[in-house]
Amino acid sequence: MYKRILAPIDGSITxxxxxxxxxxxxxxxxxxxxxxxxxxxxxxxxxxxxxxYPDIREALLEEGKRLGAQAVERMARESVKGTPRMSEVELTGNDIAQRILRCAEGFGAELVVMGTHGRRGWRRLVLGSVAERFMRLAHCPVMLVPGREAEEDAKRRESASQPTK
Incomplete structure (x- = not known):
């Protein structure tokens, strides 16, 4: 069904x-x-x-290399082919969501799978959401995967709303 999948990674649990x-x-x-x-x-x-921290760019590049190496190792264990990519947001002109979009287009992604924290209310308003912004820009299907914390919160809300027997 899908032959080219892009997955943004940032080192978070989500x-x-x-x-x-x-x-x-x-x-x-x-x-x-x-x-x-x-x-x-x-x-x-x-x-x-x-x-x-004067070497912040270099530190971020090193983090990207480390995460890319971990991703390749995990993909090899699961017999999944692919190569990691690192890209930088241009200081004038785009944000993370737009950079992901450009990379997805360049890769020819047929699906983008990305995490979302599942924030609601004022936290979503204040903190924003790269996933939400990307979803609005995307030209291909996007699968948003809630973080484990969001899944656990949803399960708690669901069980709390269930009538007791």
Missing amino acids: SAHAFDEAIKIARANDAELQPLYVVDLQPVAYNAAATF
Whole structure:
């Protein structure tokens, strides 16, 4: 069904959970999987962080290499083919969601699998959502995988709403 799958990774538990799902789909479809790590150095954040950590860009690049190597190792164990990619947000012109979109288009992704924290209310409004923004921009199917915390919260809400017998 899908032959080219893109999976953004960022080292979070939520993205790891989504990557697990991407591997399952890739294995079941004999698809190529491309883990994607996006380096984001927004000017304001970079200037503030540079005061405390002058090598932040290099640290993010190293983190991307480490996560890419872990993804390749995991894919090899699961017999899934693919090569990781690292991409940087341009300081003038785009954000993480737009960078993921450009990478998905360049890869020819037929599916993008990404994690979402499942935030609601004011937390979603204040913190925003790369996944939500990407979903609005995407030209291909997007599978949003809730983080384990979001799944557990949903199960608790569901069980709390069930009438007791």
